[in-house]
Every structure is written in structure tokens, then in C-alpha cells.
Amino acid sequence: MKVLLINGSPHENGCTFTALHRIAETLELQDVSTEIFHIGKTPVGGCMDCGYCAEKKICVIDDCVNRALKKAEEADGFVFGTPVYFASPNGSMVAFMDRFFKAGDFAHKPAAVAASARRGGCTAALEVLIKYPTYNQMPLVSADYWPIIHGNTPEEVLRDEEGLHTMETLGLNMAWLLKCIENGEKPVKREKSIWTNFIR
Secondary structure (H helix, E strand, O other): OEEEEEEOOOOOOOHHHHHHHHHHHHHHHOOOEEEEEEOOOOOOOOOOOOOHHHHHOOOOOOOHHHHHHHHHOOOOEEEEEEEEEOOEEOHHHHHHHHHHHHHOOOOOOOEEEEEEEOOOOHHHHHHHHOHHHHHOOOOEOOOOOOOEEEOOOHHHHOOOHHHHHHHHHHHHHHHHHHHHHHHOOOOOOOOOOOOOOOOO
């Protein structure tokens, strides 16, 4: 079993990475392999709704999204982490998520989200991120609090004891669900064929 953790921060080893690393450490202790994928510092362009990915299963823009899609092929679960900018995920993370989920098919693979901020805006950022897995038939993994962590530096993040506890709980719950799925019944996948428009 493997979990792919997406670091949406431009800072490869910053606060968001520190939170994801704690989740990854917890997963590894539960015999679940992990990889943290950094989307990078280069701005990520948004989805153009060109339809290219519907046929090719990759994005027409060949950047970090396609590299992540390749890694996602061997992933059994996902964690999407974002820094909070102006009470929402940063722009590159939103663009990444739009294109990653437009091109990929991750139905029935568990997903979790996490947000890192100096002080506020985390729950608003989480509300943006959870729409992606819940739209794509992915079980959403929770913790015992909202998956948020606070600090302005990685060192400060490591002093947020409740935030670290929450990340560890999220990792434990992800490992538990992956093991349940591995040992349980396979889900029935439904293809969506009904599309209702409100303007006729």
C-alpha cells in the first residue's frame, strides 16, 4: 500500500511539508509506504477545459500535474496539503487540483486534506480542497479535529502539539481505512451517464 502526499506549498521544506511529513511518518509506522510530491515554485496554470485529458488521460500542459498523475498510478491513497493564502489554498494548488482531478480517475481511493497557516483561514481552505475527493467517489479520511496546523516556520509548526496530534491521527485513520479496503469487498464503480443542465 502506498500513499501519495501532495505538497502544494512553493516552499519544499516549509510548514506544509512539516505537516505532511508527520502524516507520512505515522503511515510508515503502520507499514504503509509514502511519497511526498512537491508541486514546485513554478506557477501552475489553470484548467482550460480543452478536453485533451478526456482522451489522453494526461493534461495538455506538461508540468508538475502530469508528473503527479504518473506517480498517482501506483498510489492507493492521497493526502493533499496546502498553505493558506488569503483564507484559501494558494493559487497554484487550486490550479493543480483542478487539472489533477480533471485528468485522473481516483474513484474509491481514500483521500485526506490538510492546511497550514500562521493563524487563520484554515477551515475555509479545507472547504475548497474537500470538494475534489468528494466529487470523485473518494472516501474522505478525517482526524479527531479539522486537519489544520499552525506556525509561521517549520520550527513553530513542530511546537503546535495539537496540530501534530491531528496529523498523526489522520495518518492512523488513513492506514486503517487502506487496510480495511485491502481486506474487504471491492466497491461497485458507477459510471455517470446523467447530466442535467438548467438552461434549455
